[in-house]
Every structure is written in structure tokens, then in C-alpha cells.
Amino acid sequence: MQLRKENILIVDDDVNILELLQRHLQSWNYHVFKAISVKEAVTILRDTKIDLLITDLKMPEIDGFELIKFVSEHYPNLPKLVVTGYPSVQDSLSVIKSGVVDYLTKPFTKDELKAALDKTLTTSEKKAIQPVQSYKKDKAYGDIIGNSEKINDVIQVIERVKNNKATVFIKGESGTGKELVARAIHYQGKFARAPFIVVNCGGIPENLLEAELFGYNKGAFTGAETNRDGYFQAANGGTIFLDEIGNASLAVQSRLLRVLQEKEVVKVGAQKADKIDVRIIAATHSNLRDMITKQIFREDLFYRLTVVEIDVAPLRERKEDISLLVDKFLFTYGIEYKDRFLKITPEALTVLERYDWPGNIRELENIIQRAVIMCDKIIDVEHLPEHLKYSLNLSSETLQPLKVIEKQYIEKVLRATDNNKTKAAEILGIDRKTIRQKLSQ
Ligand SMILES: Nc1ncnc2c1ncn2[C@@H]1O[C@H](COP(=O)(O)OP(=O)(O)OP(=O)(O)O)[C@@H](O)[C@H]1O
Ligand SMILES: [Mg+2]
Numbered sequence: 001m002q003l004r005k006e007n008i009l010i011v012d013d014d015v016n017i018l019e020l021l022q023r024h025l026q027s028w029n030y031h032v033f034k035a036i037s038v039k040e041a042v043t044i045l046r047d048t049k050i051d052l053l054i055t056d057l058k059m060p061e062i063d064g065f066e067l068i069k070f071v072s073e074h075y076p077n078l079p080k081l082v083v084t085g086y087p088s089v090q091d092s093l094s095v096i097k098s099g100v101v102d103y104l105t106k107p108f109t110k111d112e113l114k115a116a117l118d119k120t121l122t123t124s125e126k127k128a129i130q131p132v133q134s135y136k137k138d139k140a141y142g143d144i145i146g147n148s149e150k151i152n153d154v155i156q157v158i159e160r161v162k163n164n165k166a167t168v169f170i171k172g173e174s175g176t177g178k179e180l181v182a183r184a185i186h187y188q189g190k191f192a193r194a195p196f197i198v199v200n201c202g203g204i205p206e207n208l209l210e211a212e213l214f215g216y217n218k219g220a221f222t223g224a225e226t227n228r229d230g231y232f233q234a235a236n237g238g239t240i241f242l243d244e245i246g247n248a249s250l251a252v253q254s255r256l257l258r259v260l261q262e263k264e265v266v267k268v269g270a271q272k273a274d275k276i277d278v279r280i281i282a283a284t285h286s287n288l289r290d291m292i293t294k295q296i297f298r299e300d301l302f303y304r305l306t307v308v309e310i311d312v313a314p315l316r317e318r319k320e321d322i323s324l325l326v327d328k329f330l331f332t333y334g335i336e337y338k339d340r341f342l343k344i345t346p347e348a349l350t351v352l353e354r355y356d357w358p359g360n361i362r363e364l365e366n367i368i369q370r371a372v373i374m375c376d377k378i379i380d381v382e383h384l385p386e387h388l389k390y391s392l393n394l395s396s397e398t399l400q401p402l403k404v405i406e407k408q409y410i411e412k413v414l415r416a417t418d419n420n421k422t423k424a425a426e427i428l429g430i431d432r433k434t435i436r437q438k439l440s441q
Pocket of ligand 1 (some may be wrong): 145146172176179285328362
């Protein structure tokens, strides 16, 4: 059986509907992911590349409308199909407004489902294909845009590691695309269908991180009422991305060391270790070598984590990528907010190319997003924030003493008059002797 390339996520609190949808979709060879709540759906969306979302509207806790809003913001190109048992004019209106292509009412026949599915998939394909002509898609690797030497070097390393489970360490300033690189390693390689789990070690309170990462046994601490798996167990067979690894406590670090050395995890409160097969990708924008000197990061762990190192360069060191990135963001946000592809003037692009981007690609993305909102067709200098323009004025021109400027101007006038000093003196409003004096000074 040849699987189709599309991954379809179905969300419904009614397991019978989930199973019915799954049966139909699988009979057409689609790969199906099931979620019984919006919460589960969001986890799947984060970890898997989904090509179509089919969702119910009325669900307990968080409903389908919230999910559609979330998806429209986070995955603007993901086609959506609504299947619901409670159609009302109001529902239909809000769903259509939120960009859902089609709407199917329960109970439905297999043929009706097929028709809605085909319509949703083809409409969204058309929508995506049309403006791509002006967006240089061939300059992308997965979601990574760029054609500079620095980005090509990164892509070379990704190519080398994507099909094995070597530990990878990604460093780079904030907003340079570290997470994007981690995702590319996972999704471009042969383990792409296995889980990709992101853990922000800086976002989980220190006392919880250990239990969250490695799981715990009943009674391990107050509140541990059952045995529970952690992120490592959830990532088994795939990749765990430990973002902001510099925030891991020494206790977490020593457990991590064991995972790397022995390929096994010990749950908090457990004696026995469980074998595990996970690729670890760690990232940070902090300087781990400094932390080693201060004895807050283990040196032995550092060396095990940095089997392969990827240094993602700041945007100011690869300015040739700016225009490609701008095209990409104009495309994404143009479609999201305006339903068309916006352009940018060469002058505005020059402003962007001269700026130093301390916030890197994230900052560039935010500025383009804002410009798209502020402008209707062509983005010009006026749509860019003042601080970018300010830096243009200063960095393009070094301020010089009057004498130097005076001499340069006299030389310019002389050139323009073919070195005729009388004519030059006339234009400058001084006599020939003064010209000679000023030039010799
Ligand atoms: N080469 C690129 N092509 C397209 N988009 C990019 C690229 N690099 C980064 N981005 C976008 O810029 C934003 C920031 O990227 P990402 O979250 O990967 O950065 P980061 O290095 O992990 O930042 P932080 O250290 O702040 O977590 C994301 O929206 C990402 O999609
Ligand atoms: Mg990040």
C-alpha cells in the first residue's frame, strides 16, 4: 500500500466519529492523527507536519473555534475542514470568516466526506501555488530561507546529521533560527515520522524540570500520585530538543549525562533504568564555557552534548539573505492579512539591508509583519520604524571636519571645470590664491 503524502489531523471528542473518519481516510491511504481534545491536537500540531485539519466545533473545555483561531495564527497555510453536528447560521458565519474552506454536517456519507476533502485540499493548493511564482522557493531548505555561505554551511551539517542520532549542539544569538535548524534536522531526515519534542528548559520551574524530563514514580515526591512518563519517554524513537540547556540545574545535568552515556533514563524516585533511543539536540544563546568556569555547567556534559556543533550566524553577518527572508515574510503575512503578495521598494530594502538586526530574523519578521499591516500594496521607507531609518543616516556617513569636506568640495569643482582655477574660483566665490592655499593646507 502506497501512503499518500498528506498527514491529516482529526479532532473530535466523540471517539465513534474519530474512528469513522479514520476508517474512511485510511481507505484512501491518508496518514491519520487522532486527537480527542484541542489540547492533544495542539501537541500533535507542534510536533508533526500536518497537511489538513478536520475538526469538530462543540467540544468540552476548549472548543473547535478556539482551535481554528489558533491554527489560523500559527499555521496560516494549513487547510481546515469543519465537521459538526450542530450547524447554525451563526456558526457557519464565524467559521467561514475564520478562513475555513469547507463545512460538513454530521451525519455525513463517505462520498460527502471525500468531496469536502478534495475541495479543501485543492482550494488550499491553488491558494498556495499562485503567489509562489514571485517567491524564490528554491532558496529554502525545509523552512530555512537563505543562500549565504553561512546558511549553506549550516545546511551541509544538517544533511550530515539528519539520518543518524548523533547529539547536536546549536548555538547562536536569540532569533537566529536555532529551533528552525533543530526542526530541519528532525523533519528532513528519516526519523521525521517519529516524535519531535521541544522542551524549553528555561520555561519550566527548576524543581519540576527533572520530573517533566525524565518522568517519575508514584511517591517520588508529594503530589506524585501515579507513575508518569516524561518528555524523554515521549520522544522515544525520535528527537528531543532541549532549548536553553544553560538553564538546566546540576541535578538535571547529571541525569542527562547518564542518558548520553548509557542510553538509559532513570525516572525520579525509581531504581531501575529504562533503555531509550532518542536523538538529543540542545541549544542555547548563553556561553556555556563561561558557565563551566563558574562551575554551574558540567564540563563532561558539555563535551557529550557538543558531538556536532552548529553555529547559527547572526543576521548582520549574512546580510545577503535579507532580501530572500523579506520575500518569504511578505509572502506569509501578505497571504495571512491581505490575501495577496505585497512588494517592497528598493529604497526600503536598502534600509533593511543597512540595519544591524540585534534581534536577528525574529526582529526582521516582526518588522515585515507590522509593515504588511500598515500598508496596502508596496512597502516603502515610510512603513518602516524610525529606528531603522535613523541607523541608516548615521552608519552610511562618517562625520568629518569642515576642512576635509572643504578640500573635497574644491577638488570636485576643479574636476567639473577641467582644472580651470579661474572658473572654479568664480563658482566658489573665493580667489585663485585662496584655492591654492586651501589645497596645500
Ligand atoms: N533562515 C530562516 N528562514 C526563515 N525563517 C527563519 C529563519 N531563521 C529564523 N526564522 C524565523 O525567525 C523566528 C525565530 O527563529 P527561532 O525561534 O528558530 O530562533 P531561536 O534562535 O531559537 O531564538 P531564541 O534563542 O530566541 O529562542 C522564527 O519565527 C523562525 O521561523
Ligand atoms: Mg529558540
